[in-house]
Amino acid sequence: GLDSSVGAIGDDAVGANARRWSVDRIVPVVGAGLAAVSYISVSEGACREAGVPGTVGPAWVLRGATSYKRYTESVEQAMLDAVQPALGRPEAGRAALLPITTSTAWWELPQDARRAIFEETSHHIAVGLEYLPAVARQLCHGRDLGEPFDFLTWFEFAPSDESRFDQLLARLRTSREWEYVEREIEIRLTRE
Numbered sequence: 001g002l003d004s005s006v007g008a009i010g011d012d013a014v015g016a017n018a019r020r021w022s023v024d025r026i027v028p029v030v031g032a033g034l035a036a037v038s039y040i041s042v043s044e045g046a047c048r049e050a051g052v053p054g055t056v057g058p059a060w061v062l063r064g065a066t067s068y069k070r071y072t073e074s075v076e077q078a079m080l081d082a083v084q085p086a087l088g089r090p091e092a093g094r095a096a097l098l099p100i101t102t103s104t105a106w107w108e109l110p111q112d113a114r115r116a117i118f119e120e121t122s123h124h125i126a127v128g129l130e131y132l133p134a135v136a137r138q139l140c141h142g143r144d145l146g147e148p149f150d151f152l153t154w155f156e157f158a159p160s161d162e163s164r165f166d167q168l169l170a171r172l173r174t175s176r177e178w179e180y181v182e183r184e185i186e187i188r189l190t191r192e
């Protein structure tokens with residue numbers, strides 16, 4: 001629900017509970033990019049609206065909410081639970097925010113066909129598990145909120161694990177699942 005929503009806000013005054021990250025780079029991977037900003041604040045809990053009276057508003061605001069699992073089976077969930085780290089580890093000074101939208105063709109597939117592409121063909125979970133516990137992650141959904149991005153994917157890792165994260169991204173992007181990605185932006189961040 002919205003209580004666990006994430007708002008990533010480019011260049012705005014930050015709220016009390018927002019975590020602020022400075023932007024290392026914003027790369028448009030597939031489709032249109034986003035305006036350059038020098039930092040983003042990531043808020044959990046109450047969704048922040050853009051703009052503070054009397055000040056200039058943020059360059060952009062992205063929203064997503066945590067949701068139920070679409071594809072993860074119980075054996076996979078148990079494997080993930082055994083190794084996945086929490087967000088906010090002190091050593092995880094780097095992050096990546098990847099807003100992603102998938103095509104109508106993807107959403108029109110039956111559930112079992114999507115699951116088969118996601119895991120049996122693309123091995124998303126099996127590949128991802130190789131990079132745990134180095135990478136902490138959070139998946140938020142924007143599609144049902146009417147947001148431009150279907151997903152806001154968020155990852156945190158130590159600077160020394162950044163090249164491993166690069167390798168994970170490269171592997172996922174060559175998978176069958178990624179043939180359905182019609183917009184993807186890569187935002188790399190350092191904790192302030």
Ligand code: HEM
Nearest residue numbers: 068069070071072098100125128129131135137151153169
């Ligand atoms: C979905 C695991 C890395 C993008 C999922 C799901 C799992 C998962 C379990 C399914 C959630 C569900 O059942 O609904 C992992 C693990 C990773 C990883 C363990 C290792 C760090 C990544 C990366 C990206 C990414 C690097 C982006 C570049 C996505 C997206 C979805 C997803 C977009 C939603 C797929 C959909 O609903 O169509 N991931 N993931 N993941 N992941 Fe990952």
